[in-house]
Amino acid sequence: MQYFDVIIVGAGIAGMTAGIYVKRAGLSVLIVEKTVHGGQIINTLNIENWPGDLGVSGADLANKIYGQVSELGVEVKYEEVETMNEISGKKGFRVKTDENEYSCGAIILAMGTEPRRLSEKQTADAGKRAISYCATCDGALYKDKPVVVVGSGNTAKHEIRYLENIASKVYHIHHDDPIPKDAEAVFVAIGRVPNTKVAKDLVDINSEGYIVAEEDCKTSRAGVFVAGDCRTKKVRQLVTAAGDGAIAAEAAIDYLAKK
Numbered sequence: 001m002q003y004f005d006v007i008i009v010g011a012g013i014a015g016m017t018a019g020i021y022v023k024r025a026g027l028s029v030l031i032v033e034k035t036v037h038g039g040q041i042i043n044t045l046n047i048e049n050w051p052g053d054l055g056v057s058g059a060d061l062a063n064k065i066y067g068q069v070s071e072l073g074v075e076v077k078y079e080e081v082e083t084m085n086e087i088s089g090k091k092g093f094r095v096k097t098d099e100n101e102y103s104c105g106a107i108i109l110a111m112g113t114e115p116r117r118l119s120e121k122q123t124a125d126a127g128k129r130a131i132s133y134c135a136t137c138d139g140a141l142y143k144d145k146p147v148v149v150v151g152s153g154n155t156a157k158h159e160i161r162y163l164e165n166i167a168s169k170v171y172h173i174h175h176d177d178p179i180p181k182d183a184e185a186v187f188v189a190i191g192r193v194p195n196t197k198v199a200k201d202l203v204d205i206n207s208e209g210y211i212v213a214e215e216d217c218k219t220s221r222a223g224v225f226v227a228g229d230c231r232t233k234k235v236r237q238l239v240t241a242a243g244d245g246a247i248a249a250e251a252a253i254d255y256l257a258k259k
């Protein structure tokens with residue numbers, strides 16, 4: 001079983017920032033990512049609040065940070081973490097993915113959030129029609145066709161505005177309303193949920209699914225740290241994810257030094 005000083009789960013902005021800090025401290029580090037590096041920001045076309053880069057796209061920002069991660073020699077594996085356990089006698093942790101098993105001295109959890117899924121009722125109602133969680137990604141497929149947006153927050157409003165320039169008609173409905181018969185695709189914007197089920201036996205998670213930790217990014221278990229949107233916090237943004245990445249990395253480095 002390959003050993004790393006620190007394993008980071010998730011290559012979003014939090015996870016990649018943590019990787020940069022751990023690597024620069026001279027420790028061995030592995031980032032495990034189940035989809036693509038960059039996380040939830042990659043489909044955003046225009047970010048205006050990332051300091052130093054007015055109007056950067058999410059994909060460009062993610063690739064820039066990934067370039068830095070690669071240049072520094074941080075190892076990244078595209079695998080899904082399935083289980084994490086503490087090795088008895090506090091000898092570190094075992095991390096099992098869909099392809100491999102690793103061991104490590106400390107873990108940084110940076111799994112972020114994912115879109116809340118359509119209810120069972122609306123999924124059944126949608127039948128064989130396409131269900132999308134990203135108008136920017138899939139909207140163009142429905143040029144001059146009727147579509148429906150489900151949701152009532154700012155993201156739903158954004159999706160409606162985007163689709164109005166493409167589709168022949170954009171219906172707007174709320175969670176659990178019936179889906180209009182002629183809509184050819186269902187765009188879902190009903191919020192996000194933390195990606196934390198994989199850590200439920202390892203650390204404390206609150207009733208909304210967020211991993212419980214203060215600004216020091218320390219979880220209920222020594223040696224396990226959390227960074228980014230999957231942590232209990234007030235502001236979920238790119239800069240706070242990056243800030244958490246640095247804090248969690250420094251805490252992990254300190255933990256290993258004291259051990």
Ligand SMILES: Cc1cc2nc3c(=O)[nH]c(=O)nc-3n(C[C@H](O)[C@H](O)[C@H](O)COP(=O)(O)OP(=O)(O)OC[C@H]3O[C@@H](n4cnc5c(N)ncnc54)[C@H](O)[C@@H]3O)c2cc1C
Pocket residue numbers: 009010011012013014015032033034035036037038039040041044046047048049050079080081082110111112113114195198227228229230236237238239241
């Ligand atoms: C549409 C949209 C627009 C936004 N616009 C802005 C903006 O303009 N400015 C701003 O500051 N913020 C914006 N945000 C918020 C910002 O994107 C987030 O705060 C930030 O990306 C969180 O980063 P993160 O690394 O914590 O999590 P994420 O980006 O969610 O990354 C988590 C990563 O972990 C991976 N992962 C999850 N579970 C596992 C597992 N079991 N095994 C392996 N990998 C796993 C995921 O695949 C993902 O890549 C926006 C968010 C959205 C959805």
